[in-house]
Amino acid sequence: GSGDGEDKVYNIATDTTFAPFEFQNAEGDYVGIDIELLAAIAEDQGFEYELNPLGFSAAVAALESNQTDAVIAGMSITDERKEKYDFSEPYYDSxxxxxxxxxxxxxxxxxxxxxxxxxxxxxxxxxxxxxxxxxxxxxxxxxxxxxxxxxxxxxxxxxxxxxxxxxxxxxxxxxxxxxxxxxxxxxGSSYGFAVMKGENTELLEMFDAGLANIRANGKYQEIIDKYIAAE
Ligand code: GLN
The missing domain is CATH 3.40.190.10 (Periplasmic binding protein-like II)
Structure with a gap:
C-alpha cells in the first residue's frame, strides 16, 4: 500500500468460549456473533486484523498492557470501564x-x-x-x-x-x-468494542462506521438471526 495505515494489521483480542458471541466450531475455527460482526465491519471498512482469543480477563489485561489493539468479547459498556477504555456504539443488549x-x-x-x-x-x-x-x-x-x-x-x-x-x-x-x-x-449493560482511552481512535471510528453500515444493509441482523432465534 501507499499510505502508512494501509499495511496495519490490528490485533483484536476476544474470549475463548462465550457462545454465541465467540466459540470454536467442530473444525476448530472461531465463529459467533462477535467474530462475524468484526469480519463484516473489517470488510466494510477495509481494515485487516488478526483475531487473538485469550479469554475475557486475559483479553482485558492484554489491552491494558498494549499487547492487543482492541477487545471484542461480549464486553459490557459500564461507567467504571468507560474511565479506562473507549467503547464503540453498543451493538447488543445484555x-x-x-x-x-x-x-x-x-x-x-x-x-x-x-x-x-x-x-x-x-x-x-x-x-x-x-x-x-x-x-x-x-x-x-x-x-x-x-x-x-x-x-x-x-x-x-x-x-x-x-x-x-x-x-x-x-x-x-x-x-x-x-x-x-x-x-x-x-x-445490565450493552456490549461494545473497546480500545484503550485515546488510543486506536481510527480503529474505533472504523468500527462505528462499519457497524452503522451493516445495520443499514441488513448484514447485522443476518448475523444475529444466524445465532439467536427470534423471540
Ligand atoms: N459481559 C460481561 C462483561 O463484560 C462478560 C464478558 C465475557 O465473559 N466475555 O463483563
Whole structure:
C-alpha cells in the first residue's frame, strides 16, 4: 500500500468460549456473533486484523498492557470501564442472570444462596453483580477463568449457582448445558468494542462506521438471526 495505515494489521483480542458471541466450531475455527460482526465491519471498512482469543480477563489485561489493539468479547459498556477504555456504539443488549443446575429444586431466589458457594467468571459484570449482593444474601464466591468451567461446576453441584450474561446463558441452556434460570434478569449493560482511552481512535471510528453500515444493509441482523432465534 501507499499510505502508512494501509499495511496495519490490528490485533483484536476476544474470549475463548462465550457462545454465541465467540466459540470454536467442530473444525476448530472461531465463529459467533462477535467474530462475524468484526469480519463484516473489517470488510466494510477495509481494515485487516488478526483475531487473538485469550479469554475475557486475559483479553482485558492484554489491552491494558498494549499487547492487543482492541477487545471484542461480549464486553459490557459500564461507567467504571468507560474511565479506562473507549467503547464503540453498543451493538447488543445484555444483563446478568443467575443460573442453577436443571435438577436443582431448592434454589428459587437469592435468599436460598445463604451459606452456599456461587461460581462467577473473573473480571465480568456477573462477578461484579454477585460481589455486590454476596454479603446481603450470605454466600461465598469461587472464580473461574472460562464460562464453560463455571457451568460445569454448577451442573455437578459443587457450586449452588452462577451469574452469567442473559443472552449467553439463554443460548447455553438451549444447547443443553444442563442449567436453568429461576430468577429475572438484572439490568445490565450493552456490549461494545473497546480500545484503550485515546488510543486506536481510527480503529474505533472504523468500527462505528462499519457497524452503522451493516445495520443499514441488513448484514447485522443476518448475523444475529444466524445465532439467536427470534423471540
Ligand atoms: N459481559 C460481561 C462483561 O463484560 C462478560 C464478558 C465475557 O465473559 N466475555 O463483563
Amino acid at each position: 444483563g446478568v442472570v443467575m443460573a442453577i443446575s436443571a435438577s436443582n429444586t431448592e434454589v428459587t431466589s437469592y435468599e436460598d444462596l445463604e451459606g452456599k458457594t456461587v461460581a462467577v467468571k473473573v473480571g465480568t459484570e456477573g462477578a461484579t453483580f454477585a460481589e455486590s449482593i454476596k454479603d446481603q444474601y450470605g454466600f461465598e464466591l469461587t472464580y473461574f477463568e472460562e464460562s464453560p468451567l463455571m457451568y460445569e461446576d454448577v451442573k455437578t453441584g459443587n457450586t449452588a449457582a452462577c451469574f452469567e450474561d442473559y443472552p449467553v446463558m439463554g443460548y447455553g441452556i438451549s444447547q443443553g448445558n444442563g442449567l436453568k434460570m429461576v430468577t429475572d434478569m438484572e439490568k
